[in-house]
Amino acid sequence: MDDGHAPVTRLGPQGNLGIEKASALRGEIIDAFSRGGLIEFDFAGIVDLDLPCLQVIYAAHREARARDVQFRLVGRVNPRIAGRLKASGFITAIPETGAELEGCLLGWTREES
Amino acid sequence: MAKKILVIDDSAAIRQSISFILQQEGYETIEAQDGQEGLGVLAGVGALDLIITDVNMPNLDGIGFIRKARELPAFKFTPILVLTTESQGTKMNEGKEAGATGWIVKPFNAEKLLAIVKKVAE
């Protein structure tokens, strides 16, 4: 699978990822999977993240593992989001980037590329 | 950006008091004097961070308002607080049933109001 030229789909949701965005986010990710190749989920534009969208991100991670494709978290992680995730037990350290977040999210198995 | 809160109560004194307290804390408020007028506000405003509504009101009461608001996609998940009095335990359940997030029991002071608002709107 690792041909190095796989298409990259970059998802860059913006603003507050509250419940009202969850359905749309799920739709976008499903689309991205159907296109194949690497998916990069960019945290840089996200101001806040609530549980519904977090669930979608987790589900996407599992989907990627099942399909053996890469679903990567990238970009700066807003400290507000990091704080929220820490308080609710999903992480124990405070990550600054998506890659660091992948490294500490509970139940997130990171594949080496 | 200031959070936007809709306050619905047929008593101007209570409506204005609540607005005043919220504005002091930096919230932006919109007032409506009954459920019908409240729905009018929803039609004109893109999104809200919180709605606070009284129960007993002429034209359209609080419970009816919540049911209608929850049917609108933009307000399907907006936090809604119901103003009740201690004697209205059943109204709390009715409010929850209709889709309210929580309630504020009258009488309340600024501190209590703000604590509950922060709890559901932050």
Place this chain on the structure above:
Amino acid sequence: MIDKFKSTFLEEANELLGQLEETLLELETMPTDSELLNKAFRAMHTVKGSSSMFGYDAVSKFTHEVETALDRCRNGEILIDRIFIGLTLRARDHIRGLLDFENPPEELLRQGEAILGEYRAWMANIGGGKAVASGPAPKGEGEGSKARPREGANSEAQGEAEPMTWRIMFRPAPEIFKDGTKVLTLIAELVALGEASVYPHIEALPGLAAMDPELCYCSWDIILTTRAGENALRDIFIFVENRSELQISRIAKQGDEFANAKRLGEIFIERGLVSAATIGSVLEGHKRLGETLVEQKVVSSDEVASALLEQEHLKKIQERKDVAGSIRVASDKLDSLVDLVGELVTLQARLSQTASERQDSALGSISEQFERLISQLRDNTMSIRMLPIGSTFNKFRRVVRDLSLELGKEVELQTEGAETELDKTVIERLSDPLVHIIRNSLDHGIESPDLRREKGKPVPGVIRLSARHSGAYVLIQVSDDGKGLDAEAIRQKGIERGLIVQGQELSDNELFQLIFAPGFSTARVITTVSGRGVGMDVVRREIDGLGGSVHLESAAGAGMTVTLKIPLTLAIIEGLLVKVAGDFYVIPLSSVDGCIEIAKEDLDQLGERRIFSFRNEFVPFVSLRRFFDSVGQGPSISQIVIAQALDSRVGFVVDQVIGDYQTVIKPLGRMFKSVEGISGATILGDGTVALILDVNRLSQVVQHESKVRTAARSGVA
């Protein structure tokens, strides 16, 4: 509630009562019209709700019972008749009467009770026995309108309770998001109550295709060690409806002897995941419990991880307790320790003096080592009494919040150095002066939002409260970004108040210090907030009492800064030891400005005037020899110690200045309480007693005498 809306409330209530009257009269002709009845009920309900909000408790209590009666009519339990309409009209009139009083007279309240009595009787007649039983709970006679027992019912649980450890198992209903509940916020609220280990379960989450993104698939196990009580924990979930599962159980108290925390098996049993029998049989096999249970599919690996987290949490709490264990000591034991250390300090000073007098190098070296040890011992002992000043900062936050609301200003309080430590007693005594300074900044310094906008300043004003160490002192600063002091206004007021004379050349900085003078206030409008000019002088007096000093800086238009310099502790002060006619006195070093020598002839020449010039200022002085009625003549050359009192300088003529001295203050016995000009005593290394001068009091006496003399002279002339 907010007083400014009280008049709106009264207008509205009167309007509603007007409508109610109309409605009731219509209802009398159409008693079955449910819309009319609803209207009457609504009016009564609104009056009830808003009267309770605006503190009209008698109205809301009375209205409540009338509303209940109306509600029962509305539910068809009781049919409306003329008697009922008549009663309700009278009730309406009664409410209107009650609204004239915030505290209605007894007579009026009795009339209300009578009306309610008639309601009850009427309902009993019409609705039969059952109606009475379920009617408004008849309050005990004469109970009247007692204070509401609600509010703060949960707060009692908080207080200074011992920390306890709780296990909170929260399984949100799948549809919990649908009413706007934010689950992560709830968890964060809970976690904020104390120290938490949080384990989210995500294994129930289905695949991307199968999931409904608007349902909740997560649940939590939270182990929380907190001082908050169970009610406070439950309150967080107050809006979470029954379909969600919430279990809160106490698993340990801080003091519990859970040797090496809990065993994993116990945790599983307590959580209801595994039976004791299963645990027993696994343990018999001498295998690792967690692994075995997972292998046998009794619990999931997720459950094991969560239980391990609980075990770890308990272990951590336990270890903390073992390591950072603290003991409680009665404060008088601590005081006596401080006393003893103080005496050692004094004795050490004596030792080092003797060593240097004898020029004995061996003794000198011992003395030096001794000094180092004692200084460590002193610092350690003092640190026991030290508390971080931050504990009082919250109080100020509240003051700022309440006051800005009251004044209609937007103000943010920023704090820095909350961890700075100060003697407990000092912190307690600092609280009031700081409140005063902050109030002053808020009231007189920070401009109204409109004015700030006009001046191009950010609308929210900022008050900064900072604390930091500086040698043996703590510097506490309150600064604001308000309009600053108006030097000209202060000068005018100073002249008006006779604090300065017309034409007196003073720098702005000197002018600013005038606001600490008694009775000075520049506020043109006296507000209810800063009082009537009994402000900053009180602050100055309190700070002086602590052996500290106050300094003020201001830049017109940009704000001002008040700096308090406070000694770290009250128990030990740095003083200047002086000798008069064989007796020793200590002058607090913080108030000493300087010393000058004066020959006996010059002193005699100054004679009755007793004023000399120091740094271009006329300073009145007093001979301590004369003041304390000591016998004998002064030496050929005396010293004048110049000290800064509350608002002026004062000189003390002494025989000899011995030098700096660290002294431990001892309170004076009753016998000396009445001695004017003495604030305490201390014992010197050789056992002699030295009296500590009360500079402020002495200055007042001197000033007074000086005025009397001036008056007498002008009388003669």
